[in-house]
Amino acid sequence: MLAASNPEYFVVPAPKIFESQLVQKPREYFHNKIMILDDLIVSFEGMDLKQRQQLENFWTKLLEGSYARDASSITNVASRRSQHR
16 A cells, blocks of 8 residues: 555566566665565565576675666665665
């Protein structure tokens, strides 16, 4: 309910999303946003080991503030976690 009424603060990615899709999103999609993932089992279901590692690495690096792969990158992203260190 909060996400639907406050899209400037919340993002709800598709339940089945891959790292290659996320890295194509603009910085504004992530910057100062609260990400809501309803069910991680659905997110990881059916992925091979490499796909799971890429997705895990994506979220870990994004929490640190940036992620890059090949020619695509997301930089200078502030997360709620990084702001409270």
